[in-house]
Amino acid sequence: MKHLLSTDGLDRDQALAILDTADRLKQALLGREVRKLPTLRGRTVITMFYENSTRTRVSFEIAGKWMSADVINVSSSGSSVSKGESLRDTALTLQAAGADCVIVRHPASGAAHRLAGWLKHTSTSVVNAGDGMHEHPTQALLDAATLRDRLGSLDGRRVAIVGDVLHSRVARSNVHLLTTLGAEVTLVAPPTLLPVGVEKWPVAVSHEIDAELASQDAVMMLRVQAERMTGGFFPSSREYSIAYGLNERRLKLLPEHAVVLHPGPMLRGMEIASVVADSPQAAITEQVRNGVHVRMAVLYHLLAHEEENA
Amino acid sequence: MKPLLLKGVRPYGEGEPIDLLIRDGVIAEGADDDAEIIEGNGAVLLPGFVDLHTHLREPGREDTETIETGSRAAALGGYTAVFAMANTDPVADNAVIVEHVARRGREVGLVDVHPVGAVTVGLKGEKLAELGTMAKSKANVRVFSDDGHCVHDPLIMRRALEYSKALGAVIAQHAEEPKLTVGAQAHEGENASRLGLQGWPAAAEESIVARDCILAKQVDAKLHVCHVSTTGTADVLKWAKARGTKVSAEVTPHHLILTDDRLSTYDPVNKVNPPLRTQDDVDALRRALADGTIDCVATDHAPHAVQDKDCEWSAARPGMLGLQTALGIVVETMVKTGLLDWRGVARVMSEKPAEIAGLTDQGRPIAVGEPANLVLVDPDATWTVTGAELASIAGNTPFEGMELTGAVTATVLRGRVTALAGRIAE
Numbered sequence: 069m070k071h072l073l074s075t076d077g078l079d080r081d082q083a084l085a086i087l088d089t090a091d092r093l094k095q096a097l098l099g100r101e102v103r104k105l106p107t108l109r110g111r112t113v114i115t116m117f118y119e120n121s122t123r124t125r126v127s128f129e130i131a132g133k134w135m136s137a138d139v140i141n142v143s144s145s146g147s148s149v150s151k152g153e154s155l156r157d158t159a160l161t162l163q164a165a166g167a168d169c170v171i172v173r174h175p176a177s178g179a180a181h182r183l184a185g186w187l188k189h190t191s192t193s194v195v196n197a198g199d200g201m202h203e204h205p206t207q208a209l210l211d212a213a214t215l216r217d218r219l220g221s222l223d224g225r226r227v228a229i230v231g232d233v234l235h236s237r238v239a240r241s242n243v244h245l246l247t248t249l250g251a252e253v254t255l256v257a258p259p260t261l262l263p264v265g266v267e268k269w270p271v272a273v274s275h276e277i278d279a280e281l282a283s284q285d286a287v288m289m290l291r292v293q294a295e296r297m298t299g300g301f302f303p304s305s306r307e308y309s310i311a312y313g314l315n316e317r318r319l320k321l322l323p324e325h326a327v328v329l330h331p332g333p334m335l336r337g338m339e340i341a342s343v344v345a346d347s348p349q350a351a352i353t354e355q356v357r358n359g360v361h362v363r364m365a366v367l368y369h370l371l372a373h374e375e376e377n378a
Numbered sequence: 379m380k381p382l383l384l385k386g387v388r389p390y391g392e393g394e395p396i397d398l399l400i401r402d403g404v405i406a407e408g409a410d411d412d413a414e415i416i417e418g419n420g421a422v423l424l425p426g427f428v429d430l431h432t433h434l435r436e437p438g439r440e441d442t443e444t445i446e447t448g449s450r451a452a453a454l455g456g457y458t459a460v461f462a463m464a465n466t467d468p469v470a471d472n473a474v475i476v477e478h479v480a481r482r483g484r485e486v487g488l489v490d491v492h493p494v495g496a497v498t499v500g501l502k503g504e505k506l507a508e509l510g511t512m513a514k515s516k517a518n519v520r521v522f523s524d525d526g527h528c529v530h531d532p533l534i535m536r537r538a539l540e541y542s543k544a545l546g547a548v549i550a551q552h553a554e555e556p557k558l559t560v561g562a563q564a565h566e567g568e569n570a571s572r573l574g575l576q577g578w579p580a581a582a583e584e585s586i587v588a589r590d591c592i593l594a595k596q597v598d599a600k601l602h603v604c605h606v607s608t609t610g611t612a613d614v615l616k617w618a619k620a621r622g623t624k625v626s627a628e629v630t631p632h633h634l635i636l637t638d639d640r641l642s643t644y645d646p647v648n649k650v651n652p653p654l655r656t657q658d659d660v661d662a663l664r665r666a667l668a669d670g671t672i673d674c675v676a677t678d679h680a681p682h683a684v685q686d687k688d689c690e691w692s693a694a695r696p697g698m699l700g701l702q703t704a705l706g707i708v709v710e711t712m713v714k715t716g717l718l719d720w721r722g723v724a725r726v727m728s729e730k731p732a733e734i735a736g737l738t739d740q741g742r743p744i745a746v747g748e749p750a751n752l753v754l755v756d757p758d759a760t761w762t763v764t765g766a767e768l769a770s771i772a773g774n775t776p777f778e779g780m781e782l783t784g785a786v787t788a789t790v791l792r793g794r795v796t797a798l799a800g801r802i803a804e
Contacts, residue, residue: 076572155690176690177563177574178644185645200692202574237574263571264579 071184071194072366074203075245083209083248089365090213090358097134107372108137114167115197116158118144118174123332123356124197128171131363159183168371169193177202193370201235206366207331208241210359212249214351215286217358218327223250228280230256230312231290231339234263238331239290243271254280256312260301277312281321288329289314289340305338315341319349327351381410382793387418387754389744391720395420400750403793407746416788416795418754424724426458426751426789428731428740430521430550430628431604431676432701434491436482437475438467442772443681445479448701449488450769453796455701456753456786457489459732459740464496465526471496471507476517488796492735495519497538497549501527506538513545520736523550525604528586530556535590539599546736550602551590554652558582563692565638565653573641575691578653584610591618591625602734603627605678607652609662616671626734628676629663631700631707636776646687646694647776667726668717674730677704681772699775702768705755706782714783752790759785
């Protein structure tokens, strides 16, 4: 594997290999006083973030550093990007400067694919850290890792993804990965927040969250982005919260073993009640923790593992 | 100018080869020993193509195309007349710009360049441009369009249609309801959904076409629909024509062959407005062109600089080259499939567009006494498209590497050879 651009097309064996590696790295670091493995010593990893991000950027940075890679962060402000440099030129510049891996977050869907195309004749790997409304593959991998921790295998498990599926790269990556790993996915959203053609996706679709919760092994709440609240996708944030928010009453509809996930950042009181977010069923901080191990695993598979993949 | 003898050519691809003499820019009778000879070898002779929809980019983006390079591309593509869209910089919304474009076209002299005038000032859709002044200018404008933008205000559109009647002009609409296409990137469908590209719904085109057909009928004015891209639009046109609306329509070569399956690479060479749609739409558009619901083929030739295409999808400009590949795509999609014969090709690429624009010297029958605006086509020759080798400055063809059948062997503009064997006749 040279790049990780999407979970669409990632096969079951590849996905499980990354998740198993993440587990091994997690064990290897457990209880260590100095959390540093030598695996990527001498490798240069550059993060290129064209959108604001806390957890993803920090998570990749820590992942690289715990594996002894040299990690350099580039953001769109404070770099030549703010002078109008194109994505292509920025990518070629970073490659020429010696990047072994470029991790990119970009508001344009397909930006990571384009980057991989421009770097086709080089050895530089590209990791998609979120491209527009398209995909966020490492988020889906860390979600899967968290669900495996809590539920064991994902085969036959039922996962509901609730909220703004239309604009969500997290939802798209999860639909591909969870179904690849054998889970049954139900998308729960008002029709305005579901993509056209969703009936052809390998998922069930519902507009009634209450009707779905009792049969789920996990529920993943998507963030409602501020601009959607005024975009006419639903009448008001109050109505959305009443219709689709995960509140205390709805938490009780879930089976006891069921896991509550949220990719963050959360809007407490909007799509998820505080009491739910802080409940034992919520695995939200575990998601963040697993994020580091999963991203270490991804870097390992792209950069340290290439002989086996050749 | 020496007389020209086209030897062994088959008008409309019909019958045995004949010799055709051209004298003083007109098809003449008999023979002439002094004539310059072009050996036809049985090639198909058609009236010169007329493109109702060309972006020549001058003035404003001469780094991508000029009236000269665009004229070369047109001549090589078999065109004898092109309509240069108004979305230049500055916009062709006044007599000064349209006269400039027309004059440059005449100076280059490879194809008749007819400027299209903007419908509204600055293409802003707010205030009618001086249509009458442009019509009465030396550019003699008869086609008005805000192409690239939709004349979305229904009252402005109604007034434009009404006003154009006195000018004998036609309003060519870029049908795109702007509220339904805010941020739109690709055909709203399964592919765009999967790829996270904001959808451009068919309804945004169809609703405007329906509205405009109703308006045009009400005020009894001439409407032309640019680049029809959906099955639903074809249905609306069929309905409007049946009730006597003075509406005509064009389809681009790319909408006759390409689909939104091309999106998955995110290569913006495939980004165009209206977007590439589904195979069902492609099939419906081919049928509508064959049965006359859609009147003609227009290229929407849209050169773009490398930096405006070799970037992320949403940052890229929409549009693709078309002048030199149009014939090959029409052969591929309409002739090889049996939907059109060569007489049909003459209809959709020459006669109908000339008629829609009110040109009296183009799209004429191949007959003695008619102006010699002609194209000679080798129907069996194949060639491979290479963007860098096309005459346009820009190279943004979506047909790169594709083998096309049907090559222009000669283009004749009023008796003068403008292109011969793939080269501009200087």
